[in-house]
Amino acid sequence: MTELILALDVPDRKEALNIAESCAPFIDAIKVGYPLVLSSGLSIAEDLASPGLPLIADFKVADIPNTNRLICEVVFSAGFDAVIAHGFVGADAARACIEVAHSHSGKAYIVAEMSHPGATEFFHDGVAERIAALAVRCGADGIIAPATRPERVARLREIVGDKAIYSPGIGAQGGDLDAVARLVDGVIVGRSIYAADDPAAAAERLSRICR
Numbered sequence: 559m560t561e562l563i564l565a566l567d568v569p570d571r572k573e574a575l576n577i578a579e580s581c582a583p584f585i586d587a588i589k590v591g592y593p594l595v596l597s598s599g600l601s602i603a604e605d606l607a608s609p610g611l612p613l614i615a616d617f618k619v620a621d622i623p624n625t626n627r628l629i630c631e632v633v634f635s636a637g638f639d640a641v642i643a644h645g646f647v648g649a650d651a652a653r654a655c656i657e658v659a660h661s662h663s664g665k666a667y668i669v670a671e672m673s674h675p676g677a678t679e680f681f682h683d684g685v686a687e688r689i690a691a692l693a694v695r696c697g698a699d700g701i702i703a704p705a706t707r708p709e710r711v712a713r714l715r716e717i718v719g720d721k722a723i724y725s726p727g728i729g730a731q732g733g734d735l736d737a738v739a740r741l742v743d744g745v746i747v748g749r750s751i752y753a754a755d756d757p758a759a760a761a762e763r764l765s766r767i768c769r
């Protein structure tokens with residue numbers, strides 16, 4: 559089974575909560591990023607607690623170790639179950655996020671390679687492979703890898719072994735769910751669900767492919 563994670567990038571609290579509630583039977587986790595948390599506040603984590611799904615804070619944390627630690631303490635104290643951090647900042651900074659996550663019995667995922675076209679400007683010549691290896695070395699729970707490039711996901715799988723790979727880029731960014739579903743532990747889907755006429759029906763359709 560491949561998990562289906564809803565990227566709830568809806569900058570309106572009420573609409574976000576409605577979508578989360580209607581999609582909850584078909585999804586395995588909810589990812590909250592800046593669009594929702596900056597518009598609604600960190601208390602959105604409490605508001606989203608009722609479907610009982612894991613809540614992932616996608617803040618792509620990328621600062622010095624001390625600041626990363628402070629950010630992650632706030633994230634987990636707010637009720638999130640996992641955080642997404644960047645790996646390019648180096649092992650000490652990534653480790654700070656991972657340590658705080660684990661001290662709260664939470665999880666930390668490291669972005670190894672991004673999914674948009676511009677990502678290839680810097681993620682090349684083995685950079686993503688090195689970040690994936692860093693994630694393993696630092697004890698991260700998994701990595702983020704691009705659904706828009708299944709061959710890259712397969713390559714990064716060789717490095718991370720049975721650590722989780724969560725993969726954004728399906729649908730709106732051009733990635734094909736069928737092409738990555740069996741390579742990853744979970745897919746992260748935003749617009750194809752929340753911008754659909756019927757988000758719950760869209761989530762149900764995608765969840766059938768994942769299962």
Ligand code: 3DU
Pocket residue numbers: 565566567591616669671672673674702703704726727728729730731746747748749750
């Ligand atoms: O393209 P979508 O609307 O399905 O949303 C994808 C989500 O995943 C969105 O929240 C974006 O910020 C996040 N994400 C990527 O798209 C690509 C990455 O490399 C990392 C995270």
